Amino acid sequence: MQTNSPPAADLYDWFDSAADALKEDMRREDSLVECSEFFKFVTNVFPSASEEVSQCIDVSFVENLFWQVPPAKAAAYWDKLPPLQALYEGFHNKPPI
Numbered sequence: 001m002q003t004n005s006p007p008a009a010d011l012y013d014w015f016d017s018a019a020d021a022l023k024e025d026m027r028r029e030d031s032l033v034e035c036s037e038f039f040k041f042v043t044n045v046f047p048s049a050s051e052e053v054s055q056c057i058d059v060s061f062v063e064n065l066f067w068q069v070p071p072a073k074a075a076a077y078w079d080k081l082p083p084l085q086a087l088y089e090g091f092h093n094k095p096p097i
Contacts, residue, residue: 011053015060019067026069026077036080043083062087066096 022035046057062084066074074096078085089095 011056012060015056016064019061019064022065022077023067023069026066026073029073032076032080035077039077039080039084043081046084057084058087058091063091069096071097 018038022038025031025035042057042061046054049057065081065088066078069077078095078097081088085095
């Protein structure tokens with residue numbers, strides 16, 4: 001076990017908090033550029049991430065990302081997340097828009 005690795009619970013909490021912050025940005029229709037940069041970061045990390053990190057991104061981030069965001073406000077953000085759309089649709093059985 002690496003001592004410099006965050007505990008799994010902290011990682012789940014971090015991605016859950018990131019999803020919450022992005023949902024607030026979507027509801028306010030804040031800067032799509034800043035959200036896009038974060039989405040790019042997550043989609044670049046996901047393919048090469050460990051199973052634990054991939055699961056965390058799926059469960060804590062993707063599944064929660066569009067919760068209670070009106071479809072009209074989610075659309076532009078959804079278009080920026082293609083690599084992870086299948087994860088969202090796999091859990092929710094439909095896109096958020």
